[in-house]
Amino acid sequence: MKRFILSSMLPFFTAAAVYAQSFTVPENYQQVYSWNIPTSVNYGNSSPTYDVNNSAQQFGVVESIGYHLQLNDEWVWVSMDAYTSDLTKIGVPTVSSGAVFQTKVSNLQYQSNVASLGNSNASTAGNIEFWPNTYNATNSQNIPGADGGKYDFGDNITNGAYGSMQVHDYGNGKTVFGINKWNTNGNTDLGIGNASRADASDWTFAENAGNYSTKVLGVYVKPLEFAAAAGSTQADVIAKDTQGMNIVYKMDIPTSGGLSTANYVMNNEKSVSQTLKGMPLTVGYYLEMTKADGSKDYVYTSMDGLTNDVAKTGLPFQGQATQWSFQKNVQNMTVQSNVAGVTNGTNIQTGNVEIWNTDYAQGSDNAFNYADQKNNNGSYGSFQIHNSGAQQTVFAVNNWRGAPEVGIGNCPNPQNNGIDWTFNSQHGNNSNRNQYESVNLYVMAKASIAPMMANVADSTDYSIVQGHKITASMNTNLHTNGTSYDIVNNVPQMQNDGVIFDRIGYYMEYAETVDSPLQYVFVSMDAFTDDISKIGVPDGKSGIFYQQQVRNMNVTSNVAGVANGTGINGAIEFWPSNYGQTASNVHTAGNSTLYDTNDSGANTSAGHGSMQVHNIDANQTVFAYNHFSGVKQYGIGNNTGNSDGHTDWTFDETKKNYAIANLYTFVRESDAVLFTTSNSGLDFYQRDGNNMANITLSGSFKVADGVNLTAIQASEDGQNWIDMQYNAETGEFSSTVSAGAGWHQYQFRAMSGDTVLTSSVGDRIGVGDIFITAGQSNSTNHGDAPTASTTGNVVSMNHETGEWGYANDPQPTKINGASDNSNKGSTWPSMGDALSEMTGVPVAFSSVGWGGTSIDWWDPDSDNESNVGHGFDRLQAAIENLDGNFTAILWHRGESDFNMAKETYQAGLEELILASREVAGWDVPWEIALVSWRPQDGAHENIRDAQLALTEEMANVYLGPDSDALLGLLRGQNSGNGIHFSVDGLQTLGQLWAAEVYGDILGVPEPSTWVLFVGTFFGLGLLQVRKRKTTKA
Structure with a gap:
C-alpha cells in the first residue's frame, strides 16, 4: 500500500x-x-x-x-x-x-x-x-x-x-x-x-x-534508540517497520534468579491494550545485549499472525491470570540484526514461534531448534522466534526458573544439539548471558493496517484513505457527529495534495475473538466519484448517497462462498436512510420480497443506513455495513444464516460482540480519471426504420497538473478506437456514433501520446423500441406484487433524473414531482420480456399513468387546478423528454368511466390522441386496450364500444389486449374479485400486450386465438373477442 x-x-x-x-x-x-x-x-x-x-x-x-x-x-x-x-x-x-x-x-x-x-x-x-x-x-x-x-x-x-x-x-x-x-x-x-x-x-x-x-x-x-548504525540499511528498515509501534513491555533479563513479571521495568499492557483494542496486531521484538565495553549485539524482528491480544505478546509466565502458549507459523516477518550468520530480510513467510511456560523436548530430528515438542508439565519456559526457512533461531529467551538463557541467531556451541540456546545456562560463567553487562528485551505492538491486503494481487497500487473501527462505534449513532475514522483519516491531506484517483477500494475484516483468524474482503471498482471525501460511510453528516452500478469490480476474500474474481459487474447501495425490500431499477439482480442485492426507497435523511457492495453477476453481497443509528449490522458475502432469506445483513446483529471489526477505504492514484457511466449504467435510444440510431458517447474527465492529455478515445471491441471531442477547460467529452438495434457497451481511455493514462467502461446502451404507457391504475403499479424483467432487456425512464433503469417494479411514474404513489406491480416488465423475445431487440417504457383517473383528467384543454399532475401535462412531458423519439403510446384505462356515454369517452380520448401527435410532431401510433370491467358490475359495453370505435375510425390507432377477459385467478385481490391483477394476471396481460403490439405496430400479425388460449387455460368465460380490422381509414 x-x-x-x-x-x-x-x-x-x-x-x-x-x-x-x-x-x-x-x-x-x-x-x-x-x-x-x-x-x-x-x-x-x-x-x-x-x-x-x-x-x-x-x-x-x-x-x-x-x-x-x-x-x-x-x-x-x-x-x-x-x-x-x-x-x-x-x-x-x-x-x-x-x-x-x-x-x-x-x-x-x-x-x-x-x-x-x-x-x-x-x-x-x-x-x-x-x-x-x-x-x-x-x-x-x-x-x-x-x-x-x-x-x-x-x-x-x-x-x-x-x-x-x-x-x-x-x-x-x-x-x-x-x-x-x-x-x-x-x-x-x-x-x-x-x-x-x-x-x-x-x-x-x-x-x-x-x-x-x-x-x-x-x-x-x-x-527508543536502536543500536543499528545511523544511515545503515538495517537502521532504515527498522525505522520504517517500527512506525506506529507501541512499547508494551521492557524486560531487564538478569544473569540469574529466573524471570517473572517483576522483570518488566516497563509495563504498558493495559494502556496499549486499550489503544489497540479491536485491531489485528503486528508484534515486534527488539533484543539488545550490551557488553562491558559498550558495544551491542541486537536483533529486531516483527511479524503478523502471532496474536491479536496485547496481553499475549510477552512471556507467558506461570501464575498469571491469563495463560497461553503458541507453537505456530507467523507471516510477513522482518528480521534485522548485526550478529553474524543471522538472515536479515523483510516479508519472510517462513517464520514460526515456540512460546510456552512448560518443559519441552527435542523434536523428531533429535535437536532443540525450531521444531521442538512442548510438554504439559514443568516450568522451564521457551520464548523462541525462528526462521525455519533459513533453519535458524532468530532469538531465544529460555529457562525462566533459573539462570536465563538468551541468544541471537543459532547457538554456536549447542548443548544436546540445542541451536535454540536450550541448556546454554549449563555453561555457567561461560553461558551467553554472562558475556553481557546488560540485556533488555522490548516487546512492541502496533495496529496491523489491513494485513490481509498482502493477499491482493494489486494491493501496492492502492493508497489508504480512511480506517473506521466498527467495534468502537458498535452502539454509537453515527448520524449525530459523523463516522469516526479513528484508525486513519488521510482525506484532508489528500485533498490538500489534489490527489486524482481512478479506482476506489474497500477492505472489511473481522474476527470473533482476538485469537480467531481474520476474515476479510477487498473489493475495488472504477471510481464513481472524484470527491475523496465522499467514499466513506454514508452517515447523516456525510452527504453521501449512491445507488448505482459500478464497473470493473475485483473481489478478493477468504470467506467461504464469496465469488472472487475480476471484471465483475457490481452495484453499490450507500445511503443514510431507511429502505425497503422492493428491487430498484438499477440492475436486474435481487428479489423484491427480500433485503438483498437490490433494495429501494432510500433517500438522504438519517435512518437505518446502508453501505453495501454487491456482485450483480453472482447476485451476491460482497460486504455490508448497516444500521448507523444503533447496533451495527455487518458481514462479508451473503448472509446465509438468516431464516427469512435476507442476504445483505440488514437487521443481523450477530457480530455485535466480535473482538475485531474494521472498515477501510482506498483509492488508486492516477494521472487522470474518466467518468463514463450513469447511476444505472444504462442508456437507451429509439431505433429508426433502418434498425439504427445515432447514440451519444459522453462523459467527464480530470487530469493531474502537468500531465499532457493528447486524446480521449472510445472503442466497442477494444481494438478499433475513435477519437472523442473533448474540452480541456470544462472537463467534458462527447461524440456521436451510429449503432444498430441491440445492446452496446464502449470502453474509454485517456491518452498521453502512446501512453494510456487511465481507462473505464461506459454504460450499457440499448437501441430498440420505446413505449409511453398511460391510463389509470392498471397502467401503473397497482398489481398484487412487484414484477421484474427476467431477461435484462427491458428498461424504464426515470423522468425525475432523466436516466434509464431496469424495468423492475414499481415503474417510475413521478413527473414534475407528482405521481400516484403506486408501489406494487405492473404489466410492463412481462410485456417487455415477451416483446424483446419476439423482436430480438431491447424494449423501454416511459410510464405516465395515474390511478383512479377519468378521461376528463387527461383533457388537453383542462385548466382544473384540482387535477393534480394533470394527465395531458404528464404525457406531454414524457414526449418532450424523449424528443418525440419513441414507438407508440399504450393506453389502458376505462374502469372509472363506466357510466359515461360512448360518445363522450370516444371524443375525449380522440382529442388526447390528436394533442399527443401535435406535441410529438408526427402521427404517433396508439394501442388501446379494451378496458371497462369492475368487480361490482362487470364489463361496460359503452366504454368498450368507444375504445373499439377509435381503433376503427382513426389512423394508426390499434386494438390492444382485451383485459376485461382476464378474470378469476388473474384478478388476485379479494379472492379474484379485485379490479387489479394478480402476478399471474400481470404476466398474462403483458404477454397479450406484446402479441398485439408486435402484430399491429411492428408489422407481424399475432395469432387470433391467443386470448382464447389464455381463457381456456384458466378455465374462464370470456367476453366476445373483437376481430381486428385489417385496413385503416
Whole structure:
C-alpha cells in the first residue's frame, strides 16, 4: 500500500528548549508541541493553535513522553513511559483529537522549582486524567488514596464539556500539574503541584489563568534508540517497520534468579491494550545485549499472525491470570540484526514461534531448534522466534526458573544439539548471558493496517484513505457527529495534495475473538466519484448517497462462498436512510420480497443506513455495513444464516460482540480519471426504420497538473478506437456514433501520446423500441406484487433524473414531482420480456399513468387546478423528454368511466390522441386496450364500444389486449374479485400486450386465438373477442 497510517518522513526538531529558571529539556527528548495557553478558550470541536506542531513527523518508537509547564517563574518537568504512540493524542485532549486517557503510567519522573514537588522525584504510582469532558469527584478507577468527595487524582468522566489535562503522582497524593476548563466558557484552570483549595487539589474551578502572563506547555517525546548504525540499511528498515509501534513491555533479563513479571521495568499492557483494542496486531521484538565495553549485539524482528491480544505478546509466565502458549507459523516477518550468520530480510513467510511456560523436548530430528515438542508439565519456559526457512533461531529467551538463557541467531556451541540456546545456562560463567553487562528485551505492538491486503494481487497500487473501527462505534449513532475514522483519516491531506484517483477500494475484516483468524474482503471498482471525501460511510453528516452500478469490480476474500474474481459487474447501495425490500431499477439482480442485492426507497435523511457492495453477476453481497443509528449490522458475502432469506445483513446483529471489526477505504492514484457511466449504467435510444440510431458517447474527465492529455478515445471491441471531442477547460467529452438495434457497451481511455493514462467502461446502451404507457391504475403499479424483467432487456425512464433503469417494479411514474404513489406491480416488465423475445431487440417504457383517473383528467384543454399532475401535462412531458423519439403510446384505462356515454369517452380520448401527435410532431401510433370491467358490475359495453370505435375510425390507432377477459385467478385481490391483477394476471396481460403490439405496430400479425388460449387455460368465460380490422381509414 502506497499510503499508510502516518504521514511522510520529515526532519526531526532537535533543538532543546530552554525556559526561565534554568531548566533545560533533556537533549534526548524531541519537541512535538508548544502551546501558549489562552486565558480563556472554548475549543469545542476545533483544535488548539500550537506555536509548534511537529505531530506529523516520525519520531520512531516513542519510549517516553515529557511535559514542561511554565507559569511565570514556576515550572515543572515530568516524564513517563509512553502511554500511546499516536502523537496527535499527546497534546491537549480536545474532542477533535479523540484523546481520552484515564490510566496509570509507568516510570513517572518529575522535577520542579515549586517547593511542594521538589527538585527530583521518581514514582511508580503515576496516573493521567486527559479528556475534553466534564467530570465529577467520584473515584471511578479506584485510584489508591483518592477521595471520592473531592476533585483530586481520582475523578470520573461524565457527559458535557469542561476539559482536563492532569498528571498525578497518586502514590504520594500529588497533582504534578493541572490544566482544566479549556473546553467551555470562562477562565482556564492552571497550576503546578496541589492546589490549596480543599475540595479540588487538581486545580478544578481555579479559573486563574489570568494571573499568569507566561503560561506555556511544551510536549516532548523520547524515541527508543536502536543500536543499528545511523544511515545503515538495517537502521532504515527498522525505522520504517517500527512506525506506529507501541512499547508494551521492557524486560531487564538478569544473569540469574529466573524471570517473572517483576522483570518488566516497563509495563504498558493495559494502556496499549486499550489503544489497540479491536485491531489485528503486528508484534515486534527488539533484543539488545550490551557488553562491558559498550558495544551491542541486537536483533529486531516483527511479524503478523502471532496474536491479536496485547496481553499475549510477552512471556507467558506461570501464575498469571491469563495463560497461553503458541507453537505456530507467523507471516510477513522482518528480521534485522548485526550478529553474524543471522538472515536479515523483510516479508519472510517462513517464520514460526515456540512460546510456552512448560518443559519441552527435542523434536523428531533429535535437536532443540525450531521444531521442538512442548510438554504439559514443568516450568522451564521457551520464548523462541525462528526462521525455519533459513533453519535458524532468530532469538531465544529460555529457562525462566533459573539462570536465563538468551541468544541471537543459532547457538554456536549447542548443548544436546540445542541451536535454540536450550541448556546454554549449563555453561555457567561461560553461558551467553554472562558475556553481557546488560540485556533488555522490548516487546512492541502496533495496529496491523489491513494485513490481509498482502493477499491482493494489486494491493501496492492502492493508497489508504480512511480506517473506521466498527467495534468502537458498535452502539454509537453515527448520524449525530459523523463516522469516526479513528484508525486513519488521510482525506484532508489528500485533498490538500489534489490527489486524482481512478479506482476506489474497500477492505472489511473481522474476527470473533482476538485469537480467531481474520476474515476479510477487498473489493475495488472504477471510481464513481472524484470527491475523496465522499467514499466513506454514508452517515447523516456525510452527504453521501449512491445507488448505482459500478464497473470493473475485483473481489478478493477468504470467506467461504464469496465469488472472487475480476471484471465483475457490481452495484453499490450507500445511503443514510431507511429502505425497503422492493428491487430498484438499477440492475436486474435481487428479489423484491427480500433485503438483498437490490433494495429501494432510500433517500438522504438519517435512518437505518446502508453501505453495501454487491456482485450483480453472482447476485451476491460482497460486504455490508448497516444500521448507523444503533447496533451495527455487518458481514462479508451473503448472509446465509438468516431464516427469512435476507442476504445483505440488514437487521443481523450477530457480530455485535466480535473482538475485531474494521472498515477501510482506498483509492488508486492516477494521472487522470474518466467518468463514463450513469447511476444505472444504462442508456437507451429509439431505433429508426433502418434498425439504427445515432447514440451519444459522453462523459467527464480530470487530469493531474502537468500531465499532457493528447486524446480521449472510445472503442466497442477494444481494438478499433475513435477519437472523442473533448474540452480541456470544462472537463467534458462527447461524440456521436451510429449503432444498430441491440445492446452496446464502449470502453474509454485517456491518452498521453502512446501512453494510456487511465481507462473505464461506459454504460450499457440499448437501441430498440420505446413505449409511453398511460391510463389509470392498471397502467401503473397497482398489481398484487412487484414484477421484474427476467431477461435484462427491458428498461424504464426515470423522468425525475432523466436516466434509464431496469424495468423492475414499481415503474417510475413521478413527473414534475407528482405521481400516484403506486408501489406494487405492473404489466410492463412481462410485456417487455415477451416483446424483446419476439423482436430480438431491447424494449423501454416511459410510464405516465395515474390511478383512479377519468378521461376528463387527461383533457388537453383542462385548466382544473384540482387535477393534480394533470394527465395531458404528464404525457406531454414524457414526449418532450424523449424528443418525440419513441414507438407508440399504450393506453389502458376505462374502469372509472363506466357510466359515461360512448360518445363522450370516444371524443375525449380522440382529442388526447390528436394533442399527443401535435406535441410529438408526427402521427404517433396508439394501442388501446379494451378496458371497462369492475368487480361490482362487470364489463361496460359503452366504454368498450368507444375504445373499439377509435381503433376503427382513426389512423394508426390499434386494438390492444382485451383485459376485461382476464378474470378469476388473474384478478388476485379479494379472492379474484379485485379490479387489479394478480402476478399471474400481470404476466398474462403483458404477454397479450406484446402479441398485439408486435402484430399491429411492428408489422407481424399475432395469432387470433391467443386470448382464447389464455381463457381456456384458466378455465374462464370470456367476453366476445373483437376481430381486428385489417385496413385503416
